[in-house]
Amino acid sequence: MLKTRRRIIFFLFEGAEHLSSEKIGFEESLKSHVVDAGKCAGCAACVVSCPFFCLEYSDGKPKLIKECESCGICLRVCPRYQWNTQEMEKHVFGRQHSGNEPFGVFRRVVLARAVDEEILERCQDGGLVSALLAFALEHNVIEAAVVSGVSSEKPFHPVPRLATTREQILECSGTRYTYSPNMLALQEAAKQKKKAVAFVGTPCQIQALRKMEAARLKKYVAPIKFAIGLMCTESFTYEGLIEEHIKNRLGISPEQIKKMNIKGKIIVETLSGEEKIIPLKEAKAYTRQGCHHCRDFSSELADISAGGLGLTNWTFAVIRTEKGEKIFESAEKNGAITTKPVDKEGKAWRLLHLLSSKKRGVK
Numbered sequence: 597m598l599k600t601r602r603r604i605i606f607f608l609f610e611g612a613e614h615l616s617s618e619k620i621g622f623e624e625s626l627k628s629h630v631v632d633a634g635k636c637a638g639c640a641a642c643v644v645s646c647p648f649f650c651l652e653y654s655d656g657k658p659k660l661i662k663e664c665e666s667c668g669i670c671l672r673v674c675p676r677y678q679w680n681t682q683e684m685e686k687h688v689f690g691r692q693h694s695g696n697e698p699f700g701v702f703r704r705v706v707l708a709r710a711v712d713e714e715i716l717e718r719c720q721d722g723g724l725v726s727a728l729l730a731f732a733l734e735h736n737v738i739e740a741a742v743v744s745g746v747s748s749e750k751p752f753h754p755v756p757r758l759a760t761t762r763e764q765i766l767e768c769s770g771t772r773y774t775y776s777p778n779m780l781a782l783q784e785a786a787k788q789k790k791k792a793v794a795f796v797g798t799p800c801q802i803q804a805l806r807k808m809e810a811a812r813l814k815k816y817v818a819p820i821k822f823a824i825g826l827m828c829t830e831s832f833t834y835e836g837l838i839e840e841h842i843k844n845r846l847g848i849s850p851e852q853i854k855k856m857n858i859k860g861k862i863i864v865e866t867l868s869g870e871e872k873i874i875p876l877k878e879a880k881a882y883t884r885q886g887c888h889h890c891r892d893f894s895s896e897l898a899d900i901s902a903g904g905l906g907l908t909n910w911t912f913a914v915i916r917t918e919k920g921e922k923i924f925e926s927a928e929k930n931g932a933i934t935t936k937p938v939d940k941e942g943k944a945w946r947l948l949h950l951l952s953s954k955k956r957g958v959k
């Protein structure tokens with residue numbers, strides 16, 4: 597029995613040999629210390645990593661659907677279980693962040709914008725994320741991108757997507773401020789045996805991805821060419837923000853939402869050209885429970901981090917790794933993106949410091 601169990605793990609997770617001696621199961625680890633404790637980020641890393649398919653993603657959380665084999669893999673990939681920033685920084689960068697890097701290790705900070713008018717039309721801020729993905733696809737750096745699109749059944753509800761064409765990347769541009777477990781699209785990439793994939797996700801998802809990498813779950817991490825992390829203060833429940841507030845209180849049908857952006861307040865733009873404001877203080881009531889336990893604002897472990905930081909039509913980019921630098925510079929040299937220096941006295945720079953420190957709990 598034990599041999600069969602090990603064989604299943606080795607077959608599904610080449611390189612995960614070192615995990616098989618672990619005897620802790622889901623219920624005494626993630627269920628009791630993360631999910632029931634209200635700390636679950638909802639990233640779905642545990643669900644996709646279970647080699648015995650014991651977990652289902654249900655209501656934004658993992659749910660045990662058959663007897664756990666206590667292999668210990670799910671707890672190795674969870675960003676909310678035994679998280680160690682120093683260890684993970686060493687894994688990604690070979691060193692810890694210094695006192696001069698309050699938003700994590702980085703090589704370059706710069707403002708960036710897509711050059712393509714179609715991307716600029718559909719994107720959230722400067723379209724850097726979509727421009728990099730479209731560029732990487734066009735130049736055969738990747739064959740697919742893990743992103744988040746919009747549900748065809750529930751308006752403005754984000755759903756994980758595996759984009760394989762430029763049109764699909766563009767369809768997924770823009771931000772939905774409710775949660776999208778993009779890891780489920782990475783599972784789809786593995787199913788389709790994609791060999792070169794870019795991953796876009798929130799900081800909690802980038803943390804999970806790095807833990808999967810450290811746990812050597814090659815099936816998922818080997819194809820990753822680069823990971824773009826979005827900056828993130830919080831995400832909201834769909835029921836609260838979209839249904840209770842926008843639909844019931846503001847009287848805007850979710851089908852009518854064209855775009856939402858957060859610039860000190862939530863700005864809801866409708867298809868008919870109306871603009872409604874939701875004060876951030878009011879929206880806080882809809883913050884997902886797991887977000888209250890989050891310590892990473894700027895996706896500190898991503899290859900490239902991207903955020904709006906109050907800017908208009910520019911994306912604030914933090915380039916952190918060699919991989920990130922390579923794809924960014926290549927897109928820049930080929931004219932897919934344009935850049936300008938960050939004003940180090942400016943509001944965006946100060947906001948990045950402030951929000952990063954606030955999330956880390958540093959006064």
Ligand SMILES: Cc1cc2nc3c(=O)[nH]c(=O)nc-3n(C[C@H](O)[C@H](O)[C@H](O)COP(=O)(O)OP(=O)(O)OC[C@H]3O[C@@H](n4cnc5c(N)ncnc54)[C@H](O)[C@@H]3O)c2cc1C
Binds near residue numbers: 754769831903
């Ligand atoms: C939940 C959430 C909260 C955020 N909070 C902040 C913040 O507080 N401060 C800040 O500066 N920036 C925040 N951002 C990032 C910001 O909204 C932009 O995504 C970022 O500036 C990149 O802009 P862009 O024009 O380059 O991206 P685009 O080219 O428009 O591409 C955006 C990418 O994000 C993906 N995406 C959209 N919604 C989601 C989602 N819910 N989950 C995962 N991926 C998604 C899309 O698939 C697309 O690939 C947040 C993003 C999210 C998803």
Ligand code: SF4
Binds near residue numbers: 650670
């Ligand atoms: S990965 Fe699956 S089998 Fe292994 S401990 Fe977690 S739930 Fe149980």
Ligand code: SF4
Binds near residue numbers: 626
């Ligand atoms: S944070 Fe992610 S990995 Fe951890 S229990 Fe929640 S969904 Fe699973």
Ligand code: SF4
Binds near residue numbers: 798801890891892
């Ligand atoms: S605040 Fe953002 S990064 Fe943190 S758990 Fe929530 S969605 Fe994930």
